[in-house]
Amino acid sequence: MNYHLACSSAILCSFLATGCSTLAIDQTRDVSKSAIDYTESVNKILEDTKLYVIRMDSKQLTMSRSTEDSEQNKQRLTEKNKAMDKWIAVADQLRHQNILLQKYFTALQAMITDVENNDMSDSLSNISVSISNINENEAARRGKESHERMLRDSHKINLKGVSGSMVSRHYANKIRRILIRDREIIDQQIALHTVQLDLIESIYLRRAKLDNAEHYANNILGAYVSTSPNSMYEASSWAAARNKWFKDKKALGVFDAVRKANKDFRQAWQNILQGKKDVGAVKAILSDVDKFVDNAYQLHDSYHNPRTTNLYVIPPSR
């Protein structure tokens, strides 16, 4: 009897261990997939914001173009190109970081799927070293205050205090070693994302607000109120312009989803490191990240269907 009980217990324990292991691996695969989708969407938003910033800048240059002073035009264009180059460099750097993060999770996912045949240890190591270097450079670029803020933020989850044993024992040893080595680097990168997304958000919202105000003034208020034949008022295009104005005002909230996805993604990453077994909680967290991916597509659509009714008046001679 005792022998049978012992055998049953052993079988049960072995079954439970296998079940937990599969669970942890499945969750990690889910997180890796969401991480890849997340980084792709952030890059899409970045690319679209870049296009938007350039479009807005060109609009402002058109408004200030002189019909008489070509030297002045040349100077203005040169100044703006220089400022735009600097801005694009900042946006491209964030894009590069995202691509690295995406590569990291793609390699991790391949390794988790088949640890024996897909040994990505070297590749993951190279990527995490590059990410770590970027983290340091970026923290230095943002100055002491932001550096401290970022670290404080990163420490909130107390990864540094978590011992190696907290990384789930259900992972294969190779994966476990990688996760222990990289957890802080990746966590810091996700924390940095929060700061960088704040910057991108403010850049996007500022332009969208100013652009929408200009659209309202010229295409809605001016066109409707003016009785001059030059008002170019035409009922159907005016109504479409007004619809667009309302729609764009609402679209200003799109970055709320980005911020939430960033926070959730970081939470999921921690859960996986610690091998939490609550599949429902991790799935709920990741569904918010998926919502963000959908929102990113919506934003993409709005960028690629710009207003076509702006009325421009070429500055006349002085």
Added chain:
Amino acid sequence: MAKYTTEMFQIFEDAYLKIISKPTIDMQAHEIVERGEVVQEMSLKMMTLETAHMSELHAAIEVEGSKMEHALAAMEKATEANTDYMTLLHSVDHAMHIMNNFFLLLF
């Protein structure tokens, strides 16, 4: 520092919004030209602020901080004042001239 730059952006945005909110169709030729110049300067300065390195900002504030604060206060006052459009444009333009040295340190 973050609070300082947020305030700067807010003052710039408010002024820009007021300037851009007048329909072009209601404007005189000289107002359109003047507006174009002010919009160019404002957008250039805002873009410079967006990409400025924190250490550059600290240094610029140390050297030109008091002039900058004076200019920002003047811009804020001009935005809130109920003046005619040309006076608004001139006041904002004047405030931005005072800021030039500050922004030169950020390039």
